[in-house]
Amino acid sequence: MIWLTWRQFRTQAVVAAAALAAVAAALAVTGLRLSHLYGTSGLASCQAHGDCGQLATGFLNQLAAGRAHYYYMIFILGAVLLLVAPALIGMFWGAPLITREIETGSFRLAWNQSVTRTRWLAVKLGLVGLASMTAAGLLSLMLAWWSSPIERATDLAVSRTGAATLNRFAPFLFAAGAITPIGYAAFAFALGVTAGVLIRRTVPAMAVTLAVFAAVQIALPLWVRPYLMPPLHSTTALDAGTISTLNTAPTQMTITPGDSHPGAWIIANQAVTGQGQVFAGAPPGPCMSSTAPYAECAAAINRLHLRQALVYQPASRYWPFQWYETVIFLVLALALAGFCGWWIRRRRLC
Amino acid sequence: MTSLLETHAVGKRYRHRWALSDCTLTIPAGHVVALVGPNGAGKTTLLHLATGLLAPTAGTIEVLGGQPAAGPAQLAKVGFLAQDPAVYAGLSVAEHLRLGAHLNPGWDARLAADRISGLGLDPAQRAGKLSGGQRAQLALTMALAKRAQLLILDEPVASLDPLARRQFLQDLMVAVAGGGLSIIMSSHLIGDLERVCDYLIVLTAARVRLAGEVDRLLGSHQLLTGPRRDRPSLPRGHQVIQENHTGRQTTMLVRGGQPVHDPAWTSSPVGLEDVVLAYLSQPSGQLPGPRPVLEVQR
Numbered sequence: 094m095i096w097l098t099w100r101q102f103r104t105q106a107v108v109a110a111a112a113l114a115a116v117a118a119a120l121a122v123t124g125l126r127l128s129h130l131y132g133t134s135g136l137a138s139c140q141a142h143g144d145c146g147q148l149a150t151g152f153l154n155q156l157a158a159g160r161a162h163y164y165y166m167i168f169i170l171g172a173v174l175l176l177v178a179p180a181l182i183g184m185f186w187g188a189p190l191i192t193r194e195i196e197t198g199s200f201r202l203a204w205n206q207s208v209t210r211t212r213w214l215a216v217k218l219g220l221v222g223l224a225s226m227t228a229a230g231l232l233s234l235m236l237a238w239w240s241s242p243i244e245r246a247t248d249l250a251v252s253r254t255g256a257a258t259l260n261r262f263a264p265f266l267f268a269a270g271a272i273t274p275i276g277y278a279a280f281a282f283a284l285g286v287t288a289g290v291l292i293r294r295t296v297p298a299m300a301v302t303l304a305v306f307a308a309v310q311i312a313l314p315l316w317v318r319p320y321l322m323p324p325l326h327s328t329t330a331l332d333a334g335t336i337s338t339l340n341t342a343p344t345q346m347t348i349t350p351g352d353s354h355p356g357a358w359i360i361a362n363q364a365v366t367g368q369g370q371v372f373a374g375a376p377p378g379p380c381m382s383s384t385a386p387y388a389e390c391a392a393a394i395n396r397l398h399l400r401q402a403l404v405y406q407p408a409s410r411y412w413p414f415q416w417y418e419t420v421i422f423l424v425l426a427l428a429l430a431g432f433c434g435w436w437i438r439r440r441r442l443c
Numbered sequence: 444m445t446s447l448l449e450t451h452a453v454g455k456r457y458r459h460r461w462a463l464s465d466c467t468l469t470i471p472a473g474h475v476v477a478l479v480g481p482n483g484a485g486k487t488t489l490l491h492l493a494t495g496l497l498a499p500t501a502g503t504i505e506v507l508g509g510q511p512a513a514g515p516a517q518l519a520k521v522g523f524l525a526q527d528p529a530v531y532a533g534l535s536v537a538e539h540l541r542l543g544a545h546l547n548p549g550w551d552a553r554l555a556a557d558r559i560s561g562l563g564l565d566p567a568q569r570a571g572k573l574s575g576g577q578r579a580q581l582a583l584t585m586a587l588a589k590r591a592q593l594l595i596l597d598e599p600v601a602s603l604d605p606l607a608r609r610q611f612l613q614d615l616m617v618a619v620a621g622g623g624l625s626i627i628m629s630s631h632l633i634g635d636l637e638r639v640c641d642y643l644i645v646l647t648a649a650r651v652r653l654a655g656e657v658d659r660l661l662g663s664h665q666l667l668t669g670p671r672r673d674r675p676s677l678p679r680g681h682q683v684i685q686e687n688h689t690g691r692q693t694t695m696l697v698r699g700g701q702p703v704h705d706p707a708w709t710s711s712p713v714g715l716e717d718v719v720l721a722y723l724s725q726p727s728g729q730l731p732g733p734r735p736v737l738e739v740q741r
Contacts, residue, residue: 096545100538101531198529202582204512205494206546207519207589439498 094208094216102221105186109228116174117235123167124239130155131242136249149249156243168243171236172269178232179277180306182225187285188298190217191433195293210437218430222282229278237271248356261411262358264314272415276422281306283429290433313418321417324360324404329353331364331399333391339380346376348394350401356408365402372399445508447472447593447625448493453502455488462488464649465502470627470642472507472592474656475619477636478629479719480646486629487526489646490597493627494523507593519549522591526598528582532571536564539581540588547589555588558614575602583611587618594618596628600635608632612639637715645722652722657715663700664718669693669708678703685721696721 099106131137134152139145156164191214194200204210244261261267268277284305288298335351348364364372377393379385406414447470454464463485470476478486491497492504495512504510509517530539536559544550559566562580564573570581579602586594594615600608616639618624630636636643643660645653653660664684671693677683681699696717703710 094546097542100534100542104533197532198525198527199531200529201496201523201525202529202531202585203546204496205518205521205523205586206543207515207548208546209512209515209518212515 094212095220097203098217098220102186102224106224109186109224113228113231116232120167120171120235120239123164127164127239127242131246134246136242136246139249145249149246152246153243153250164243168240171239172265175229175232175236175269175274176265176310178229179225179274179281180303182228182278183281183285183302183306184299186221186225187282188289188302189295190221190286190289191437192289192293192295192298195289196295211434214434214437218283218286218433222279222426222430225278225282226275229274230272233269233271233274236269261356262406262408262414264318267314267318267414268310270411270415272419273422276419276426277310279426280309280422280429283426283433287429287433290436318414318418319358319360319406321414322406322410324406327403327405328365328369328400329403331394331401333394336391336394339390341376341380343381344375345373346380348372348399350403353401354403354405354407356411358406358408358410359403360406361402361404363402364399367398367400369402371402372397445472446470446505447474447476447507448627449505450492451503453492453499453504455485455492455497456500461500461649463492463646466651467502468644468651468654470644470654472625474625474642475615475640476625476627476642476644477633477640477657478627478644478646479631479633479636479723480629481723484646485649486646487597490523490595490627490629494521494595496523515548519547519589520592522586522589522594524579524582524586524594524596524599526601528579528602530570530573530578530581533569535567535569536573536581537566539570539585540566543585543588549590551588551590554590555584558584558587576604576607579603580607580611587614592623592625594624594626594628596626598629598631600630600632608635615639633716633719643715643719645719647723647725652725653718660718661713661715664696664698664713664721665700665703666711666713666717667695667697667703667708668711669705672707676705678705684718685724 131152134148134155136145136148136152139148191200194203200210203213261270267273281302285298285302288301288305289295292298292301331348331350335353336348337351338349340347350362350364352359352362366372366374374397377390377397379389379393382389448468449470450466450468453466455462456464466485466489478489480486488497492499493506493511495510495517506517507520509520511521512518531542534542540552540555540559543555544552559581562577562584564577564581570578573581579599583596583599586596600611603611612635615626619626626639628636628640637657641657643653643655643657644651655663669692671688671691673688677697677699678701680701681697681703684696684698686693686695696713
């Protein structure tokens, strides 16, 4: 059964391996140059001199501008690739796995050998599922190596200025993160197989796989991920000097306090009154005046004794979140695989 | 000895249509069973139920004493050749044999290799490039080399040329003569079936009309010829299956082997083809059940 599964999967595996090799080659060439840039930037030994923030900002600015700015393009492209790869796996490995056998009728040949259809399905799901996870894992690993100078520089820049230029909790970067692609790949693959078993035709099953996977990827950061762990709440005195944005209208002033937790995932960030209500009062006089300096406005705001109410997931929770999400998707993938097994045992395919 | 096929009131419904209903059969092992019936009568459904590709909607079915496709041991006992022989288009002939060897504990590699070379198939050729008949031969080789106790063949000769058909039937007979092999095959070619089969099942409109050993069936039917009578009277125990009237003569195929003493009738023995055609040509509304009923209603 393993031989048959491999023989049927061979072409797809070779195509995927070739694609991975091409990506690896492109990343190796540009990644080595990026490492070289990082090495010559002095960031590696900056701790001794204490000028890390400045150097890191310089390094990042160098990447963002001029001849080297394609590094950011590659960074974004890599993240996109890592997001798209599970969908491709679901569509091109998952959906046809069973539908191809149904469409050609070859499952009748397979099911009349001395192997139960449960084992037939289990071996197919197991081998191609593992291949899916391996492919996604390799891609993630390559991209992590490639982008490590950028991420290190970003961390250093953050610790100095307190402003995150690269938030790894951002939905896009989180999904393209370290281990979640493995969970996504397993889930997308199982989703493709399930769609194939239910719809029994390859092309519609591929379309449904893509649609459902995209919907999950959109819904997840909005409605599920913030609640994987109960967020932390903090209420601190609001210093007008740290205000990030200030919107003044004659009757209402909206204050967005500054971000005091670098790298954290901010779910809510509001200025509240002493009673805990969101501040929505009229702006003090100096803030409405076009001639008064900002310092007067800031002093007036400080006299309101507002507080900053923050709901957030701290940066240290990045890895727990990655693990939670990966495990959730692996469990979902297993549940779908179990459903497929039940379905072909109970419902038959012809 | 366990039965080859034992079904009890088995039925299969697709949405609102019964493809097979109330099918009760007990076929002893060691037979070569012919399954005949018009298109859409439920032959393929019955065969798929026996292989476990389909699950019955009603009733129970046992093949060689076990639930169809219940486990590896049951699967190893039954070989199946589908009507549209399914092969993996991307795999070569040799890879198909390798597949069979991997997936079947009782695989007879020598038989498979001999048959492939005997057929003149190129082992390196992809199955997708074979002709329909060659594909059928490849699928049949796989079913034979599995060394099953029962071969279920759904119209196995339909895509073969006459020479290959004769050779194929000879191969089947050799395999059966080797001992331990039973066969259930459906076909429209009654002439072929007559040569190889010793048990007959006639299916029409989703129901079993006739089932039994060929010798007994032939012995229990007779062809009566006599002067024309529109409502012939027959002794009890005889049942008209088919009647033909010409201007002066009436010919009837009747069920009931006892001699007819009415001197007006001349009795002659029937052939398998006569019996099958008589049952097939009955309008479905008037069909008697598999057990004889005593009087004919017209």
